[in-house]
Amino acid sequence: MTATTTGALPVAAARPAPAAVPLAVLGWGVVSSSGIGADAFAEAIVAGRSGLADVGDMFPEPLPDERACAMPGFNVKDHLKGKGTRHLDRATKLALVGTDLALADARPAIEDDPGMVGIVLGTTAGSVKTTSDYSRDTFVQDKPYLVDPIMFPSATINGSAGRCAIWHKLGGVNATIAGGQLSGLQVLRYGRMVLGRGHADALLAGAVEEFSPQMAWAARHLYGDGPERVPVGEAAVVFAVRDARRTREAGIRPDAEVLGMAFGTYAPPGEAPDPGLGLAECIGRALRQAEVEPGELWAVSTGERGVARLDQVERRGVQTALGGRAVRSLRVKSLVGECHSASGGLQLAALLAHHRHDPALDGRASLVTSVSADGAVGAAVVRGWSRPHSPQNGAEA
C-alpha cells in the first residue's frame, strides 16, 4: 500500500460542498434489543437501558459469547399481520417490521403516491447467514445444487429491500447500499440525491443487520474479546423522509432535518491518509453545509464501540473539528450493541429519542459521526424537534 500523503489531506477534501437539499424526517421505526418502535426505543435510550440478552439458545452453532444485544424472542408475527413471512431470512423480517413502524410513525403519512415512494436500505453484506448457509449446502448436500430455491432471494444482498417493497406495495426507487458501518448515513445521503433530483417523492431510508453466528464470530475475529468492546447486536432502523423544502413550504414540523452530510475515503487507522483528519474535514464540511457552528451542537452521537484503534480515530476527528469544545457525547452502542450497518441509523435514532419528548431541545443541532475499519468516514448534522403530545397519540405537529 503506497502512502499518498502523510500529515495534510489532499486539497480536494478541503473544497466546500455545494449547497445541498436538506432531508426532513417525518417519522421513524426501530427494531432493536433496546425496544421496538420509536416510543419504546426512545424511552429505553433516555433511561439508559441496555438490550443485552442471553442468546445461548438462539442457534445450534456455538457462539463466541452467551450474551448479545439481540432479540432471541423476536417473532415477526407479533408485529405484522398477513401471510408470507415464514420463509424469510431474519434480516428481512426485521426490515419488514422496521419499515412498517416507520410508515406508521410518519406524520403526515408519506404513502400518498406509492409509485413514487422508495426504499433505501443499508447493509454490510445482506443476510450473511443465509448466503453462508447456501454455500454450505453446496458442500454438504448429496448434490451441490440441492439448495433451497425459496431462500435464494434472501441469499442475495438486496432481498430485504425488495421484500419490503412488495409488502408495502411501494413502486419507487428500491436501493440497497452496502455501506457497512457507514450505511446509516449513506442511505440518507443517497436519499437526499434521489429526492432532490426528482427520482422519488418520499423514501423509507434505513438499514438492517441481523444477529447470527457468522456475524458474531466475524466480530470476534476482527476485534478480539476485550471486555471494553461492546457486544454484537442486531437491529432494523428506518426513517420516513422527504425533501425538507417541501415540508417547510407545507408548514410541517418534522422530527428532524438532516441539514448537512459529508463523506470521505481514507486509509485504515494508523495508515495515511489519516481517517481522523479526514473525519474532521467531513465534520467541517457537514457543518458548513448545514450553516451550523460547532458551538450550537447539543450532542455528538458517535459510533464508538470499545475498539481503541477505531474509537481514537473518531474522537480525534470530532475534537479536531470542534476545536476541543466539550460537547455531550452519546454512545448508543453501549446500549444497543454493535449493529454494524444499522449503527448510523441507531445513532441518529438515539438523538431523536432525546428530542421526542423534550421540547427544551427543539430546533437544537447535533452531529452524527461514523468511522469504518477500512478508513471510510462520514458525518451528518441534524436538527431535531419534539412530538407535541404524549406517545402513540398520532398528534399532528
Added chain:
Amino acid sequence: MTRASTRRVVVTGLGPVSSIGIGIADFAAGIRAGRSGISPISGFDSTGFPHFMAGEVQGFEPKRILRRLTVDDWGPAGVLAACAARLAVQDAGIAPEVLEAAPAGSAMGTTGGESKVTELLTEEAITTGWGGITPDTVGHIPASRLAYAVNRELGLTGEALTFSTACSASNYAIGYAYDLIQSGEQEYMIAGGADTIARWSHAGFFRLGAIAAERCAPFDRDRGGIITGEGGAALFLESLDSARARGARIYGEVLGYGLNCDANHMVAPHPPGIAECMRRAHRNAGISPADVDYICAHGTGTPANDVAEWQAVTEVFGDRTPPISSVKSMLGHTMGAASGFGAMAALVGMTEGFLPPTVNHANPDPLLEGLDPVPNRARPAEPRIVQNNGFAFGGNNAITIFGRLT
C-alpha cells in the same frame, strides 16, 4: 425532472475486465466480432453440477494492472472493481495527480459483493467451526469494500458508495455518478460494478431452472437460460466542459436514467414495472421513445425475462421498436457488472458505428414477434441515442440513457 442545461455529463473512459477481453481495445473488438467468453468453470470445483459453463475472466493478472492495491488485502470482487477502475482512468487519459487532487469518488454495483470470501470461509468452517477459521480474510466480507477498493487504488478521498441492488446495480451506480457530476458535487466519478462467480449463486440459479446447459441464447425460441459470468466494469464520468478542456475523447453523453421497483415478485420480472421504468428514464433524459435508436437489453436468455422485457418494450415503443440485443450472449450474466458492460458495449458501438450483436441466435421466438435482436453479427449503424436496460431480483429496475455528443 427535466435535465438542467447547465452541466452536461460525458463518459470519457471505459475499463472492462471481462471474459471476452481485458481493457477497452480487446473488449470492443470482442463485442464487434461477437466473441464468446464462455468456458467450463475453473473458479470453483463444479463437480456434480449438471451445468458447468460460465463466463470467466481468463488470463487476468491484477498485479499488472493495479498500481497501489496489494491483491491479498482485498476480496476478489474488490480486485475486479479496482482493476476496471484503473483501466477506465488510463483509457480516459487523465493525469493521476489531477484526479487525486479533484473532488472525485466512486459508485460501484454488485450482486454478491465478496460472497466468494464468505463461501471460502464457510467451507473452512464446515470442519473447523466458525471459531476456528483462518481470520485473515474476515475483514474482506463487507461489500462496501468494492467502492473503497476503487478509491484506494486511484487515491481518491471522496465518497465511495457500493450499490448492492443485484443485477441492475451498475445502472444505479452510473445514475448516481451522473447526478453527482451534474449537480456539481463531484468533478469526476468512477461508476460500474463487479461480481465473481460462486457456488452458492450458481446453485441457486440452477435450482430456479434458470441456467442454460452450454450457451446463452437470448431471444431465441429455444433459449435455455443464463450462463453465469464474472467481471469488473467501470466508466469514467466527467462534465462536458472538463472533457473538452482537456481534449478528451468522448464516448457519449449520459442523458439520464430511471429507477423503480416492480413491488410484485422477488424473482419474476413484471412487464408493467419495467415499462414504467423505461418511461421514467425517458422523462429524466428528456427524450421520447421514438428518439431511441438501440436498446442494450437486460436479455438474460431465460424464457421469462425475454418475454417480459419485450412486452414492456412494445408497451412503451408501440410498433416502432428499435433493435434490441443482449451482450449476455457473449459475456454470460455478470450480475452486478452486467449493466456496466451493457453501457460500455452500447457506447463502443455508438463511437465505432455498430450495434452489438446477440450471438447464439438460431430461431426467432414467435412470442417475440417483431423483435430485431441484431442476430449473430454486429451491424453497421450510427445510433444517436441508446437505452441500457438493467433488471434484478427484488424488482429492482434501473435504466440508463446515453446519447452521441451533438
